Amino acid sequence: MGDKHVVRFEPVDLEMEVDEEETVLNAAFRQGIALMHGCKEGQCAACKSFLLDGDVQMDRYSTFALAEYESDEGYILLCKSHAYSDLTVELINYDEEELRNAVPLQHLRTRIAAIEPVTHDIVSLRLDLVEPAAFTFKPGQYADIRIPGQDGHRSFSMANLPGEPLEFLIKKYPGGHFSGLLDDTLQPGDELELDGPYGTFTLKKSSDRRIVCIGGGAGLAPILSLLRHLVADGIDRPVRFFYGARNHADLLYLEQIEEIGEKLTDFEFVGCLSDSWPDGWANTGFVTEVVQRLEPGLAECDAYLCGPPPMVDAAIALLEMTGVPPDHIHYDKFTTSVAE
Template sequence: MADTHRITFEPVDIEMEVGEDEKILDAAFRQGIHLMHGCREGQCSACKSYVLEGEIQMERYSTFACNDAEVADGYVLLCKAHAFSDCTIELLNFDEDELLGGVPIRTVTTRIAAIEAVTRDIVSLRLKPAEPFEFKPGQYADLTIPGTDEHRSFSMATTQSTPDELEFLIKKYPGGRFSGLLDDGLSVGDELALTGPYGSFTLKDGHVLPVVCIGGGAGMAPILSLLRHLNEIGSTRPVRFYYGARTAADLFYLDAIRQLGANLNGFEFVACLSESMAGADGIEVEAGNVTEVVERREPELHRSEVYLCGPPPMVDAALTLLEASNVPKDQVFYDKFTSPAAG
């Protein structure tokens, strides 16, 4: 049995135990401590922290998330870190409300209720959980690839208002281990194990700033969840949603977005088409990449909370724009799909 060590987190004064054979982030989840995290694959830096005392070693990670100089200085990614002594770790990013008040992570059995293509490369997967699965709008879960110990992470598009159904919007990638099964391998009625919820891409109680959502591809899912939640609680916050796609054929769920927007304050939906404007009748469309359109139309981004979800290049470009627009980091929330292997 692996040795266990005590981890002390500063400046929040929280302690926990971790086995040498488990990652520090996983140990925190197991004990009901919800540390900041994103991809959980060592690629996004959301869980980056600083080791004040103790011995920690990391599994393979991306140097874009934590470069060699940072590692030499004592920075670690908690999703890839193992402790080999008692440690004191300084959290660089944390939400005090979430730390000990997040939704417990658990595994539930689900059955497939529907598999439906919504564009040429995005599929709606609807699951019926065998027991209630609690999550916050904007969060994601792991779906286990049948017959393996591997999983893939996908955001929920629904909210708790439909407890008997969870919807995921999944982009199909060539050779994708999970997404490939959506064409051949998974059928209505099949069982899937689901673990979660994960992620901090959630609306914060009591906030009043306008909401700007920037999405692309399957990043539509968590944004739909946020919009549905805002609608359900009767929010009065102004909401603007910019969705990037190549052509009008890549747009979907437009009727659902219109219906949600009809009950939201000052709602605007803008489809940002990078390749062709043809066939985009009846909706507000602008030419260009989504970040280019946002830059043109949002001169006061720093007065908004910004929610991003989509492919890494889109999210990276948006983060660069937000930094140049002086948007405070505590007003920016994002999920980033880490690689095509995520499919």
């Protein structure tokens, strides 16, 4: 381990310890401080902050996330920053409700219970905990699953509630570093290691606004977890869930969604089909087009988005255009990784 320093965050009057060998963001995860983050790989800018004082060195990152002129002005990416002195950092994006109420990072050993297809390109991966006996997280968060035999991981959201068997919905890509192992390499009984929880895609308890969920593909998982949380805690808020797919066969877990909806007092699920649909299907087009047609009052909602990055980007643009404040928009946007 390297020398240790203190990082002070403004304007939230919060400080923590950081080792020179870990990034500022990883030090926050370790100590249960929920700094805003996205990819954790220097590509998305979610953790961009301003260095007010101190000496920082950054690992390699994408200039799409932090332009050279921004770095010259003093901006840094917390996921790539190593402290070599005490630091004072101004947070640009933060959720004060989450910041002091995070769940500390945990390392898990698990065993595969089942791998089952739910559509032609999405599988359900269910895991049993080996050690420790419980995994503490907030509904809507995600974990990093280590890729067996490789120096890397992939990020997937939990579809279950804490205390229930772990379930991940995973979209398969040709040559995918992890998803490519799900066809014939990984088998029930194999062990997988996980680290988590990560993410701020969690229910904001201080809000009583109605909820609009916009999802697609395997982005259904964290939304399922959030909906199950609403039921389990008896939270009575109107919910509209828009889910985008290409055709009717790509709409998954419809029975589970219906069962959840029956337990909520004001819930509507809208399946949106963009390529082909049964005769008489009402909601056609991209999911954001359907949302725009059916939701005139978006500015008064809390929005939860999860799905393919182009869908999330389009949904953010729509929400911002219709006046939804940035702190009412919650999302985790994952990238894909394929073997070269």
